[in-house]
Structures are given as C-alpha cells and as structure tokens.
Amino acid sequence: MKKRILVKKVISLFLIVMLLGSAVACGAKEGQGPAEDSGQETAGKQETAGEDASETAGGTGAKTEENPWSGLDLSEYEEINFFVPGNKPDDFDEVIAMANELMIEKINTKVNFTIVSFGDYANKLSLFLTGDEDVDLIYGAPWLGYTDYVKNGAYKGFDWDFIQTYMPLSAQNQAEGSWKEVQFDGLYYGVPNNRFQISWNGAWTTQALLDKYGFSAEEIDSYEKLIEFLDAVAADSASTGVYPINPQGDYPMDAFHWFTTRYHLMDVNAGAANWMVWPYNTGKEFALEDLEWFAQTEEYRDFCLQMADFYKKGYFPASVVSNSTLLDDNFINGTSAIVNAGPGSLNNFTANMPNEKPVFLNCYWDDESVTRRGNYFVYAACFPAASKSSERAAVALDCMKNDPQVHRLLVGGVEGRHYIMDEENNTYEPGPDALKYPWGSWSHNGAINNDSDPGLKLDDSMQVYQDMYEAAVVPSETFPVNGFNYDSAKYESEISAVTALVNEYRFSFCFGLFGDKTEEKLDEFIAQCKAVGIDDICEDYREQLAAYIAQ
Numbered sequence: 001m002k003k004r005i006l007v008k009k010v011i012s013l014f015l016i017v018m019l020l021g022s023a024v025a026c027g028a029k030e031g032q033g034p035a036e037d038s039g040q041e042t043a044g045k046q047e048t049a050g051e052d053a054s055e056t057a058g059g060t061g062a063k064t065e066e067n068p069w070s071g072l073d074l075s076e077y078e079e080i081n082f083f084v085p086g087n088k089p090d091d092f093d094e095v096i097a098m099a100n101e102l103m104i105e106k107i108n109t110k111v112n113f114t115i116v117s118f119g120d121y122a123n124k125l126s127l128f129l130t131g132d133e134d135v136d137l138i139y140g141a142p143w144l145g146y147t148d149y150v151k152n153g154a155y156k157g158f159d160w161d162f163i164q165t166y167m168p169l170s171a172q173n174q175a176e177g178s179w180k181e182v183q184f185d186g187l188y189y190g191v192p193n194n195r196f197q198i199s200w201n202g203a204w205t206t207q208a209l210l211d212k213y214g215f216s217a218e219e220i221d222s223y224e225k226l227i228e229f230l231d232a233v234a235a236d237s238a239s240t241g242v243y244p245i246n247p248q249g250d251y252p253m254d255a256f257h258w259f260t261t262r263y264h265l266m267d268v269n270a271g272a273a274n275w276m277v278w279p280y281n282t283g284k285e286f287a288l289e290d291l292e293w294f295a296q297t298e299e300y301r302d303f304c305l306q307m308a309d310f311y312k313k314g315y316f317p318a319s320v321v322s323n324s325t326l327l328d329d330n331f332i333n334g335t336s337a338i339v340n341a342g343p344g345s346l347n348n349f350t351a352n353m354p355n356e357k358p359v360f361l362n363c364y365w366d367d368e369s370v371t372r373r374g375n376y377f378v379y380a381a382c383f384p385a386a387s388k389s390s391e392r393a394a395v396a397l398d399c400m401k402n403d404p405q406v407h408r409l410l411v412g413g414v415e416g417r418h419y420i421m422d423e424e425n426n427t428y429e430p431g432p433d434a435l436k437y438p439w440g441s442w443s444h445n446g447a448i449n450n451d452s453d454p455g456l457k458l459d460d461s462m463q464v465y466q467d468m469y470e471a472a473v474v475p476s477e478t479f480p481v482n483g484f485n486y487d488s489a490k491y492e493s494e495i496s497a498v499t500a501l502v503n504e505y506r507f508s509f510c511f512g513l514f515g516d517k518t519e520e521k522l523d524e525f526i527a528q529c530k531a532v533g534i535d536d537i538c539e540d541y542r543e544q545l546a547a548y549i550a551q
Contacts, residue, residue, distance in 0.1 A: 067106065068168045069395055074108045078392045082137040082381075083114045083128055084445045085121035090436040091413060099400075099409045106403060109396045111137075115442060129154040131386035136393040139445050140190050140382040147485060149382075150189045156383040156390055157187030166394035167191070169402035175451070178376035181483035190380030191397060194450040197374040200469040201257060202364060203338040204331065204349060207357040209233065209242070217359045223262055226338075226363040233337045234314045243314070246336035249321040252510030253307055254300075256340055257364045263299035264368055266479045273498040274486065274537050278479060281368040286479055288542045293534060295526055304509045304518050311512030320511050343462035347430055348438075362465055371473045375482050381447040401448045410446070411453060413437035427457035484548045486541055494533035501528050 089095075092115070100110045116124065125144055128135050140146045140155065149155055164171045174194050182190040203226055210216060213232040220226050230244035237243050247253070254260075260267045264281035268291075275294040278286065294300050310316065317323060331339035332352045338361075341349075349358035381397050383390040399406055412419045412428065418437040419428040428439060439456065443449055458466055476482055488495050505525040508514050514521045 079110045080136045080393045080396045081112045084139045085118045086442040086445050088115040102406050135384050136387040136389045140380045155189045167398040181377035190382040192377040192380040193447045198473050199342045201340045203361040205338050220361045237314050244337045246330040247327040249323045259303045268481045307512035308518045343465045344456050379447045411443045412439045426454045428454045429457045491537045497532035
C-alpha cells in the first residue's frame with residue numbers, strides 16, 4: 001500500500017521524536033462529550049473575496065438531508081489554511097481546484113493547502129503553531145510530540161457539542177472509539193483518521209536477485225531461509241554494491257520485523273523510553289504484569305546479538321548510521337536486496353522499477369503469527385490555538401472527510417485518470433495517470449481517510465496473503481491498549497534521563513556496532529536505565545493502563 005510506504009518514509013522522524021516519551025492521560029468514556037463548556041473561542045471571520053458564493057451555501061435555517069451544514073450561518077465566504085506534511089503530487093493543484101469549487105458551492109469555503117516536506121515539517125511545526133503562519137488546520141501525530149503540544153496549549157480543545165454543531169457528519173460517521181484516542185481532560189484535541197489498518201509485511205526482493213543466488217520465492221518462507229538468501233547477497237556486497245539491507249541510519253532495525261514480529265511480541269509506545277512488549281504466543285491471556293520493558297527481554301538480547309552478527313557479515317554499509325537515503329529508495333534503486341512492505345506495494349514497486357520484477361516473500365509469517373488492528377490516531381487534523389476560524393475549519397474538515405464528491409476527489413483524484421473504480425467490490429485500480437496523483441498519497445496525513453473508502457484491488461497472488469492476514473486479526477481484548485495515552489507528569493525527569501540513554505545506545509544495538517561487546521553494553525545500558533528510574537516508570541505505566549482498561 002502506498003500509504004504504508006509513506007509511513008515508512010517518516011518513521012525515522014517518528015523514532016527520534018517519540019523518544020521524548022511524553023504523553024497525556026485519558027479523558028472521558030469513548031463517544032461521550034463532557035458536560036462542561038470547552039472554552040472554545042468564537043471564530044473570527046476572514047475578510048476575503050467570494051461574496052457571490054454566499055447565495056449557494058450557508059443559510060441559518062434547519063439542517064437538510066442534502067446539506068447537513070445548512071443550519072449554520074455560512075453566508076460569509078472564508079478561506080481556511082491547512083498545513084500537512086508530505087510530497088505534492090504533480091496533479092495536486094488541479095484536483096484541489098476541483099474540490100474547492102465543490103466546497104465553495106456546498107459550504108462557501110475554500111481550503112488552501114500547504115504541503116511541507118516531512119523533514120521541514122518536523123522542524124517548523126512549533127513555528128506553524130505559534131501564530132507566525134496563518135494556520136487553521138494542521139497535521140498532528142504522536143511522532144510529532146502531539147501530547148506535548150496539547151499540554152502546552154498549542155491545540156484548541158473542543159467538546160462533543162462542538163463536533164455535533166460544526167461536524168455533524170463526523171459525529172455520525174466517525175468511529176466511536178477513535179475519539180477516545182485524542183481525548184485529554186474531557187476535551188478532544190484532534191480529529192483522527194476514521195480508519196485503522198490490519199496488515200502484515202513481507203520482504204520484497206527482485207526475481208533477478210533470486211535467480212542470481214539460486215533461490216525461489218516459495219522456498220524463502222521463514223526468517224531462517226531469508227537469512228540464507230541475505231548471507232549470499234552479503235558475500236558479494238563489496239563488489240556489487242547491493243547490501244542485504246540498506247536502511248537509513250535513523251530507521252533502526254528494531255523498527256523492522258526483526259524484533260517484535262519475529263519473537264511474536266505485541267508492543268506499545270514503540271521506540272519510546274518506556275516501550276513495552278508482551279508475548280502473545282504463550283497461551284496466556286493478557287496480564288499487566290507480563291508487560292515488560294523492551295530492553296530487559298531475552299528477545300531483545302537475541303535481537304541485538306543477531307544485529308552484531310549481521311554487521312560482521314556486511315549486511316549494512318559500514319557508514320549505516322550516517323546513511324540518510326530512505327530504505328524504500330535504496331530498494332527501488334537496487335542497492336538494498338530487500339525492503340519490508342505489505343502485499344499492496346506491488347503496484348508501487350512495479351511502477352517505479354520498470355526493469356525489475358518485484359517478488360513478495362512471505363517469510364515473516366508462521367503458524368503462531370497474528371495480526372491486530374492499529375490505532376485510529378496515527379494522524380489527526382488539529383485546530384491551532386492561534387486560529388480565529390476554527391469553527392469554519394471544522395466545517396471544512398467535515399466536508400473533506402464525509403462529502404462523497406469532495407472526499408473522493410481529495411483521496412483519489414479524478415476517476416478514470418488517476419484511479420479506476422469497481423463500485424460493486426468497493427475497490428480501485430491505478431489509472432493511467434496514477435503516479436500524478438497516487439491514491440491516498442497525502443490524504444491520510446490530512447486525517448480525512450475513512451474505513452468505507454475503497455481498497456486497492458490487489459493482484460490475485462497478493463490478495464491471498466492479505467486475506468490470510470486479515471483472517472488472523474485478534475480481538476482488541478487480546479491486547480487492550482489501543483487509544484491509551486500515558487501521563488508522564490510524575491516521572492518527567494526520569495523519562496528524560498532514560499531517553500538520553502536510549503538515544504546513546506539504541507542505534508548501535510540496532511546496527512550491530514558494538515560487535516563482540518554487545519552483551520556487555522546491553523547490561524551496561526539496562527543498569528544505567530534502572531539507576532535513573534525505568535522500573536518506577538514502567539510500574540506507573542502499568543497502573544495507568546489498568547485504570548484505562550477498567551473504564
């Protein structure tokens with residue numbers, strides 16, 4: 001899935017920022033709005049052009065089935081500024097103009113999108129939120145310190161009455177549990193994607209590499225078989241320039257399937273100082289006391305030792321830590337033998353690798369493997385506190401998420417050009433101009449995607465795997481942590497100290513740089529983290545999670 005590729009391209013930033021380890025406590029029960037007023041400011045009106053459109057939208061009468069916003073006074077034309085990270089597709093301006101024509105007709109509002117590269121976005125987000133830029137909607141995410149910004153008052157909180165008033169379709173259509181994931185002290189601070197993922201990755205390689213080293217895709221059906229293949233690639237890396245795994249240095253290997261997936265672990269707060277894991281294949285039901293801090297597990301020790309072995313064999317470039325090229329790009333460019341991605345990535349790799357045949361290796365799956373649904377709050381659209389048009393921004397977001405015409409344009413582009421729709425099966429295929437506006441290429445960052453959106457029509461060979469993964473999803477009760485936010489206030493200084501140690505050691509563990517001293521260094525790392533309070537942090541985490549589960 002293209003979406004998954006883009007997620008991978010930002011995960012390096014996620015792993016850095018999430019190490020801050022700060023979060024907020026849970027709020028009210030899911031789906032319930034607090035009784036008290038949210039303190040939401042009355043939105044100001046921008047003095048802009050567009051009066052002619054006022055006759056077509058926004059009366060003050062009752063809502064109608066045709067226009068759910070007709071009960072609002074939208075008679076004054078407004079323009080809303082929406083900042084999201086990503087890469088701007090070639091046909092973006094054309095598609096946005098078409099969507100804005102519809103939004104002006106329906107809600108007398110134009111949305112001005114500013115697409116900012118991921119690197120620049122992370123560096124400039126605090127500036128965007130201070131009022132230096134005129135921003136009314138903005139992308140928020142855990143990897144961008146969402147909860148810190150909530151605590152610092154950078155995002156506006158809003159209550160259920162606000163949602164029902166200005167986002168009537170979201171109040172009706174948004175999954176009830178999704179609101180719980182963006183709550184703090186009885187208010188909501190963002191609107192997440194109305195969509196969660198059930199997926200699993202394999203290792204993609206090329207037929208040319210399989211042929212060169214005498215392997216077939218069918219026989220590489222386990223980690224052990226994959227390692228045999230990668231060992232063969234590593235033996236030639238010095239002369240070919242093709243490494244078994246050629247990742248960017250700030251995308252550590254414990255973010256791959258070499259840790260949690262390989263050892264059948266479910267995790268929470270991945271990459272953070274208080275990253276916790278739970279083995280799901282023991283036959284035991286979930287118990288809080290079985291949640292362990294990642295570095296203390298035997299599985300992480302085994303992982304670190306294997307990474308040291310990989311480095312010694314030449315799996316990674318010698319300069320791996322300073323390597324800034326994305327793993328996906330290294331695979332597409334032929335300098336990495338594998339990349340981890342799901343079955344839906346076939347179209348993307350085929351389009352970007354015209355001289356190669358990409359091959360999916362289902363090597364991470366075994367009889368004990370399961371899948372689980374992800375969080376709704378991977379991304380959210382938030383209202384900056386500095387905005388004076390939050391109400392109109394909410395109406396625009398409601399329209400972008402839920403109006404069938406506007407939503408489909410923003411997510412998929414122009415039917416027949418950018419995608420080909422199969423209404424009967426609710427699937428789409430890439431159209432002739434798909435690369436000029438790839439499906440969902442930025443819309444997930446805008447938090448406008450929905451579970452009801454069409455899915456990519458997979459090649460039959462890939463659909464087999466996706467069906468298998470979806471059939472193995474476990475109920476949320478199996479690992480009841482989705483939507484939980486840890487309040488770090490009690491141990492902020494301790495978390496900062498552990499975070500500094502994680503930053504100091506983790507990347508060397510993940511790329512095997514400690515070599516024969518790996519176990520010694522791991523023991524040293526654990527001891528230092530214990531000395532600054534990791535055990536107290538984890539116990540506090542378990543206590544808060546117990547209260548969350550008991551709600």
